[in-house]
Structure formats: structure tokens, C-alpha cells
Amino acid sequence: MTSVMGLLEEREAAARVRVEALQAEADRILAELGVAEAVLERRVIARAELAEALATPAEQTQAPVPGPREEEAAMDKVPVAGSIVPRHGEGMTAAALAPDYRRIVELVETGPGEGEGISAKEITAGLGLPLVPAKIEGVRSRARRLAERGWLAVSPSGRFMPRQPTATVPAPIGTPGGPAAG
Secondary structure, three states: OOOHHHHHHHHHHHHHHHHHHHHHHHHHHHHHHHHHHHHHHHHHHHHHHHHHHHHOOHHHHOOOOOOHHHHHHHHOOOOOOOOOOOOOOOOOOHHHOOHHHHHHHHHHHOOOOOOOOEOHHHHHHHOOOOOOHHHHHHHHHHHHHHHHOOOEEEOOOOOEEEOOOOOOOOOOOOOOOOOOOO
16 A cells, blocks of 8 residues: 555646746747747838838939038048048048057157157057057058058158148249249
């Protein structure tokens, strides 16, 4: 004959197995429910977008042609980090550069004035970056990019200098090609 305690333990174990099975099934159903809700949400959005597109007249769906004010506003945009470095052109200032590049140009322009230029390590220190090879090489890469695009000049020794002005200076009076030559 089995004991009452043994019978209760068997029933408890059976109930525990049933609860675990139902919990696993509930988890599976909840996961399926989440996927089904996501599909439903995408379809509702797609239907709403389609209804909106069909309700809009054709002339409103065409992209507007920017007028003079919009073109000026687009030109006045401030460059952000990660922007492409533009080629230096007449009348361009360092304000056309992204902040990182602008700071490098400003440091080089205010650097030692003896014409020897400033090294990548000195620029890195001036930017307040740690003097580790990775940071120095990153600054050197940016400075070289600025030199390639005409914002800086680079010496044969690899030092960076302010770019040389490209404006032509008239020859002095009385010299060949000067105003009173002839």
C-alpha cells in the first residue's frame, strides 16, 4: 500500500510537469504574437502611406525647385565633423572646413612664424590630444589632406605651414613688366 505522502508527491510532480509544458507553450505563443503584431503594424503603416500618396495631387508630389533663398541657405550650412575637405578657392575661409580641420588650419597659421612650419606632433599637442602615435598619425593625415586641397603647405621635411598666397603682386615701377615699363 502506498502512503498518502507518496501519492501527494506524485500528483505534485505531475502538476509541475504540466505547468512547465503550458509555460513553454505560452512563451512560444507570445513570441508568435510579437511577430504577428509587427507584421500587422507594418501593413497598417503601408496602407496609410498608400492612402496618403493616392490622396495627394500629382503636382504636390514633385520635388520643389529651390529658389535663390534656398540656394543661399544651402551654401550657408556649417560643415560638420566627417565632412569632405573642399579644395581651397579664392575667397574661401577656414569657416568652410569641418571643426577638426578648421582647428588644424588655425594652429598652423598661428604657429611659429620663422617659416620652418609646425610638425604633426606639435599640432597634436596644440589640439590638446594625447601624444600617442595613433593620434599624431591621425592629425598628420588630416594635415596632409588639407595640404593636398590647398589649405596648407607642407615642407620637404614634412612640417606644415600656412599656404602661400596665390595673388600676383605687381612689379615695381621701372622694372620689366612694371607699370612704367616700356
